Amino acid sequence: MDTPVTIHPVILCGGSGTRLWPVSRKAKPKPFLPLIGETTLFEQAVGRVAGHDRFAPPMVVAGAQHVDLIEAQIGAGREHRLVVEPMGRNTAPAIALAAALIPDDEILLVCPSDHHIADEAAFRAAALAAAELARDDWLVSFGIAPTHPETGYGYLHRGEALPGGYRIAQFVEKPDLERAKAYLASGEYSWNGGIFAFRAGALLVELAEHRPAMAQRVAQAVAGGRDEGSRFHPAAEIFAAIEGDSIDYAVMENTARAAMVPADMGWSDIGNWAALHDALPRDDAGNSVRGTADLADCRNVMASSDGPRISAVGLDDVCIIVSDGEVLVTTREGAQNVGKLPGAANQ
Amino acid sequence: MDTPVTIHPVILCGGSGTRLWPVSRKAKPKPFLPLIGETTLFEQAVGRVAGHDRFAPPMVVAGAQHVDLIEAQIGAGREHRLVVEPMGRNTAPAIALAAALIPDDEILLVCPSDHHIADEAAFRAAALAAAELARDDWLVSFGIAPTHPETGYGYLHRGEALPGGYRIAQFVEKPDLERAKAYLASGEYSWNGGIFAFRAGALLVELAEHRPAMAQRVAQAVAGGRDEGSRFHPAAEIFAAIEGDSIDYAVMENTARAAMVPADMGWSDIGNWAALHDALPRDDAGNSVRGTADLADCRNVMASSDGPRISAVGLDDVCIIVSDGEVLVTTREGAQNVGKLPGAANQ
Numbered sequence: 080m081d082t083p084v085t086i087h088p089v090i091l092c093g094g095s096g097t098r099l100w101p102v103s104r105k106a107k108p109k110p111f112l113p114l115i116g117e118t119t120l121f122e123q124a125v126g127r128v129a130g131h132d133r134f135a136p137p138m139v140v141a142g143a144q145h146v147d148l149i150e151a152q153i154g155a156g157r158e159h160r161l162v163v164e165p166m167g168r169n170t171a172p173a174i175a176l177a178a179a180l181i182p183d184d185e186i187l188l189v190c191p192s193d194h195h196i197a198d199e200a201a202f203r204a205a206a207l208a209a210a211e212l213a214r215d216d217w218l219v220s221f222g223i224a225p226t227h228p229e230t231g232y233g234y235l236h237r238g239e240a241l242p243g244g245y246r247i248a249q250f251v252e253k254p255d256l257e258r259a260k261a262y263l264a265s266g267e268y269s270w271n272g273g274i275f276a277f278r279a280g281a282l283l284v285e286l287a288e289h290r291p292a293m294a295q296r297v298a299q300a301v302a303g304g305r306d307e308g309s310r311f312h313p314a315a316e317i318f319a320a321i322e323g324d325s326i327d328y329a330v331m332e333n334t335a336r337a338a339m340v341p342a343d344m345g346w347s348d349i350g351n352w353a354a355l356h357d358a359l360p361r362d363d364a365g366n367s368v369r370g371t372a373d374l375a376d377c378r379n380v381m382a383s384s385d386g387p388r389i390s391a392v393g394l395d396d397v398c399i400i401v402s403d404g405e406v407l408v409t410t411r412e413g414a415q416n417v418g419k420l421p422g423a424a425n426q
Numbered sequence: 427m428d429t430p431v432t433i434h435p436v437i438l439c440g441g442s443g444t445r446l447w448p449v450s451r452k453a454k455p456k457p458f459l460p461l462i463g464e465t466t467l468f469e470q471a472v473g474r475v476a477g478h479d480r481f482a483p484p485m486v487v488a489g490a491q492h493v494d495l496i497e498a499q500i501g502a503g504r505e506h507r508l509v510v511e512p513m514g515r516n517t518a519p520a521i522a523l524a525a526a527l528i529p530d531d532e533i534l535l536v537c538p539s540d541h542h543i544a545d546e547a548a549f550r551a552a553a554l555a556a557a558e559l560a561r562d563d564w565l566v567s568f569g570i571a572p573t574h575p576e577t578g579y580g581y582l583h584r585g586e587a588l589p590g591g592y593r594i595a596q597f598v599e600k601p602d603l604e605r606a607k608a609y610l611a612s613g614e615y616s617w618n619g620g621i622f623a624f625r626a627g628a629l630l631v632e633l634a635e636h637r638p639a640m641a642q643r644v645a646q647a648v649a650g651g652r653d654e655g656s657r658f659h660p661a662a663e664i665f666a667a668i669e670g671d672s673i674d675y676a677v678m679e680n681t682a683r684a685a686m687v688p689a690d691m692g693w694s695d696i697g698n699w700a701a702l703h704d705a706l707p708r709d710d711a712g713n714s715v716r717g718t719a720d721l722a723d724c725r726n727v728m729a730s731s732d733g734p735r736i737s738a739v740g741l742d743d744v745c746i747i748v749s750d751g752e753v754l755v756t757t758r759e760g761a762q763n764v765g766k767l768p769g770a771a772n773q
Contacts, residue, residue, distance in 0.1 A: 387748075388751075388752055388753065391754070391756065392763050393763070413722070416722060416740070420739065422720065422735060
C-alpha cells in the first residue's frame, strides 16, 4: 500500500431544520444541542476524527451566525480552520470552498454535523476505506446500512465491486413505502447519508465539468477571501452570486466515478423527535426520559423537559417535549410534521 | 297546593379530589376553579339558586381552609350563611349541621359544589318537585339521567311512582361495565349524583334513628357553636369526635322513605379531565382549547394551558394540561388514574 494520504475532516454546519422544535431554534440549531448524551452533535462530529493520526485537524464550514457557537464548542486550543459562509448556498459550494483550501492530492472527509453515529470505530474504518477509493479519484459516498423501509431518504443502488467498496449503479430519490420495503429486502440498497470522501483536486475537476459557473465563482471567492486568525472569509459578493445546489445534484449524480463504501455504524440523522427517541437508550417499556418526568402506563414514550415536570398516563408512541416555555406533544408518526406547526415555522 | 315552603340551598364544599391535578390543588380545589366558562363551579352552584323567590339565601358548608375563597367568590353583599367545619367528616355530619340550623319544617336542598349542570331550568324544576316530596317527609335524591354506562357512580333503581318522582327500590354500588350497560338499557336506573332534598326535621329524625351518636354530637356541636358575622363555627372538639360517614350510607340506604326525582339536566361531576372535556364546547374534530394551543391533525383532544403554548400533532383522545409549572398528558382512558401520579399524590 502507498504512504497514507492525509484526510481532512470537513464538518458542515449548514441548514436549520424545524422538526426538532422547540428544542432546536434558529439561533441554536440541531448540531449545537446535546440531544444524545452530554455532548452536542457538533462536538461528537469533531470528536470522531480527533486524536487519530490519519486525520488532520478539522475544517468547519458554517454560517456567520454560528461562529460563536462553533468556537465555544470546538474546544479551547483545538487546532482547526473555520470557513465562514456569508450565506447558505447548499452543500456543493460549501464542500467546494473546503476543497479549494486543501492541497489537491489530499482527501476531504465531508461530515454533516447534524447526524448521530453510535459506532465511531465503524465510522473511522469506513472513512479509511473511502479515503483509499478517493485517492484513486473515486467520488465516494458512505452507503448507510438501512434498518427500516425509510421513505424520507435517498437510496444508493450498489453496483460492481471496487476495492473496499462499490460503484454506485444508481441514485434513487425518496421512494414510496412499497419500494422502500423492496429496497430493504433486496440488500442491494443503502441510505445516502450525506457523508463523502473526495480527493480535493478530483472534486474540483468534476465540479468544473458539471457546474462550471459554480466552480469558477468558488475559486474567485477563495482567491478574493481573507484570513482572520483561524477563520477564513470567502469574498461575500462573489459567493452570494452562486446558485446553490446540493453535492448530490451538482456532482454525484453526474460523475462517472461515483462510488460508495458500506457503513453499518448506528447512523441516525435525528430527523425528528421519533428518530431521536430511536437513538436514545430506553427502558423495558420503550420509554426515554430526560429531565423530570413521571410516566404511568406508558409505552414507547419520549419525555424531555428543560425544567417543568412532565406527568403522563396511558400513552403509546408519543413524544413530549418541554423547552423554553413551549410544550410539544406529538405522536411518533406525527413527528415529521412538527416543522409545520406555527411555533416551529414562525420562530 | 299548599303555601310554598321555603327551600334552603345547602352548598357543600368538602372533599379535595386529585384527579384534576395539576389545575386542582389542595389549596384551591375543584369547586373554586373556572373549569367551564368564566365562573367557578362554586359560583355556578350559588348562581343556580339565586334570584328565585322559592330559594332562601344559600348556606355554605366548608372547611376552614376554604373560607377566604368562598367569601371572595360568593359575591360582595350576597346574603348567605357559612358553616365552617373544623375538619372534614364526610357528608352526613355536614348536612346534619345545616339541618340543625334551619327551621324543622323547611327544606334543605343539598348541592355539591363540584358538579356541573348545563340546564339550570331543569335543575330548578327538579328541585321544586323534590321539595314537594320532601315536605311529605320523603328523603329525596336527584336521579341523574344516565348518558353512558358509567362504572364510577352509584345507581338508583326506580320503584313505585310518587307525585313528581319515585320511591327508590334499591341503591346499587358502582357496577361493572356489563351491569352498567344493562342498567342503561333498562331505563329503570339513574345515577346517584349527591343532590338531595330533605325536610330539616325529617332528616334529623332519620339520622337519630340510624346514626344516633352522630346525631347527638351534631346537636351538641351546634349548641356549643358560635356565630361570627355570617359564619357559624360548630364546637370543634365535639365535631372532631364524630365518626364520619356519607349521607348515603348513614341515612339514604337505611330509611324506609327514600325517594328520587328524575333529573335530566346536563349533569357532570367533572370527575377527571376526560369528563371535563365532555362538558366543554368542542370544535368539529372534537377538540377543546383553553389558553394558547395549536392542534394539528388531532381529534378529541383537550388542551388547556395557563400560559405556555401547547403544540400538538396527530393525537387522538388525549388531554394536555399545563398549569403552574406542571405538564400533564393523559389519554382520556387514563384520566381516572391521574390522582395516582406522584405530582397529584404528593402536593
